[in-house]
Amino acid sequence: GAVVSQHPSRVICKSGTSVKIECRSLDFQATTMFWYRQFPKQSLMLMATSNEGSKATYEQGVEKDKFLINHASLTLSTLTVTSAHPEDSSFYICSARDVAGVSGELFFGEGSRLTVL
């Protein structure tokens, strides 16, 4: 199946710094990617929809200035957590849809665990 890669898989940073997480579709093109956030022992909450070449669409309650999303190419979307604080510590997962696929199935990355000290 199609592969979605996230980098880094784990990151620890100091409070106040910014962290960038990359999401790449390795063997297909994705005009749309999705960013989810998962707190420990909880479900995935959709944060935003990343659209190639245009602005991301954020879910209600998600601060767009806090979580910057850039979808510069058909295979790469980035999530930047700006001025990170301990409450931003979470597991961030991206997914991408293979628009060329028959079912348009969503493929998920391995996730990136952010710990803010």
Added chain:
Amino acid sequence: AQSVTQPDIHITVSEGASLELRCNYSYGATPYLFWYVQSPGQGLQLLLKYFSGDTLVQGIKGFEAEFKRSQSSFNLRKPSVHWSDAAEYFCAVASRGYNKLIFGAGTRLAVHP
């Protein structure tokens, strides 16, 4: 608004026993339905999906799920559980426009030897 309910937060079964994980959804029309599995610290893997057609769907790893429109349910089943099936299971729903997935709270499965 779409929503997904997984009533069981945690289930424990013995290896070799049968398994059924419950999922109910709320949606105005027939949605797309999915089951995903997540191992600790990992991403999600698709087990199976229902878009249309036969309401009994076969997936990977011996899992199956049945879409019951009258009950708004999409329960996941496996006849004989293996220790490697211990993980978190998420039911998800998407609109026919397939814009985004809405996930249930998840069910954590533990398997006793």
